[in-house]
Amino acid sequence: MNTRKRSGLWLAGPTRFAGLPQARAQMYLAVLVLLLACLAVMGPPALPSLATRVGDQTDMTLYHAVIDRVRHGEPYYTVVAELHRAGGYPLKPFFTVRLPTLAMVQAMLPHLVVRMMLWLLCLGTAAAWIIRVRRIAPRWPPLALTGATLIAAMVVNVQPGLDVFHETWAGPLIALSLALRRPGQWTASVALGLSAMLLRETALLYVAIMAAAALIDGQRREAAAWIAAILIFGIALAAHAQAVARILEPLDAPSNGWFGFLGLGFFLRLASLSTALTLAWPWLASAILVVSALGWTAWRDPTASRAVATIGGYAVLIAVCARSDHVYWVLMVTPLLLLGLVFAVDGLRDLIVAAMDTRRITVTRIIR
Template sequence: MRRPPSPLWLAQPSRFATLSASRARAALALLVLLLATTLLALGTPGPPPVSGDPANRAEDQSDVVLYETIVEGVRHGGSYYPVTADALRAGNYPLRPFVTFRLPTLAMVQAALPAFVTTALLYLLAAATALAWFARLREAFARPPPVIAAMALLAGGMMAFVQPDLVAFHEVWAGLFVALSLAVRRPGRWMPAVAFGLVAVLVRETAGLYLALMAAIAWIEGDRREALGWAAAIGVLALAVGLHAHAVAQVVRPLDPASPGWSGLLGFGFFVRTMTISTALGLAPLWLAAPLVGLALFGWAAWRDPLGLRVLAITAGYALVLALFGRTDTFYWGLLVAPTLLVGLAFALDGVRDLVVGALDRRRITVTRMVR
């Protein structure tokens, strides 16, 4: 181990600050490989382009229009499952297996509230998420300027989450609850994090991977009580999904179409592409945005804090799911981890500097034995 250089932005040296020269070179080579691999996104198919014309909203945001139709049906006295089945049939959507039906949580809440209240709640949730992350990030950096930069990156990751047109989109709410859960979790104070994580999965069950990874990390770290807390949330999700499947079975007909399946096998490049679409990186050309996704992942690894590894593990978990099972029309799964991704760029500066300094370190210690 070598003496760590003084941090540039961070309050403490990065995770790579004390690596030996050989390990720093190896880590630097892996970083270059990661950045090169992100360029696979250039050859990976993405979702169909949108026209941006308000007159074509039904085609550009067909899923959102579907969810809005369901909410309106429930608001006017319909029962959730028959209303959803009719809406899926009308839109030529598959009705089998049962996971093609969203859990009723969000639709029922929206149907019970005026539209402007639901939008206000979304903004309130986004603000609470930003404040929670501000509390964590101001501890990570030594001065205000990098904190401001990190918050700007957080805002870039949350661009899609404050659009009123997407208020009926389940992943928007679930992604914010996942980000809020991560921010409020601290050693010995995990109950609020579990509660917010549970809300996320009751809105969108694909957030269950988040619960499973948090439970596994808590178990590995030796906090059995926290691990059991996350496991209890998984149990509640399992019960809710079981009841949901039973309700769906009552409204599905034998001739209703089935889903084509979730074995896209589009690879790591598809995950990178979904992250560029889901964040402010969509404003940049793909050849530039793709390496920034890899650099953000590296940044989370560089932060010497348990939260950094948690964010990295969860993002990597969803990257694997998208790479193996995602289809071009399910790119929105990436919204579950999009809010926090770009913040990793704020940690990357110290991490890259420390790897370069370590890789170039050629100092040698010579021990001379003197005999009198």
């Protein structure tokens, strides 16, 4: 077994790939090269740009209309029922209607304040991750790359008009929650996770992953806090379901269902279009995302394991459940997608070193 472990290029310690057996390291490299080759040859499925999707969709108009009418004193659920019926939107089951949290907050505040709040959330998320990375990679190149990847990942979040979409807020909240979580220091992380759930129900997947990870790590108090957040969200969701039930009429349209089975290629393409990678060739954008995922798996830290589970969970959710018009689901994890590039530098180095290690153990027999 190869036990060689070199000091990191950027990171203070070795990655998970340092000291891997040569055969296993070669297998990992072969899989990575094969995957990148497949992406280069096949490419991800073609989709229109996110800006085009915004122009084609009426969701933005719907959300703006809801906020405007609530701002003028109309009840949220009455407004939603009327606008959903007028626009042909489904009202069944209840989760086709968004939780009122974001609309109520935006109705109470001037639009400029809302925009500033979103900018501050994104900047705060970037600052939290830069501080987190600085503890393990204090030199300027990894810190500069950290900032660049976060800007590239959240550039869509701050585009004008997208502040009415719930995923635009929930994604940075999830990333900030993960950045602030430490063993024994999880209060702020749990609170942010709960906030994300109250904005967008699909944030439940992230909170469930964090609760499971805390249980696996033996952090019982932390796990209890995450579970308590899920219970609070469950109460809010039950109240939401009852409110929607009161506005239903027999002829209200049902949902077409969530199961699109569009595959992981659909997730990769959405991820590319929802970040600055939309400026790159599709195969190159997908390759960068794969290398970033490799970087997350390389970082030897419990946060990395949680990030991998979160990204993987939403990738599977989108690949299986999303339809072609669910382009905004990916914004739940875009702030995390490119950050793995910071850890990929040392990870690739350690993987290549382990794969190329040709040392042999020589046994010398001494006869006395």
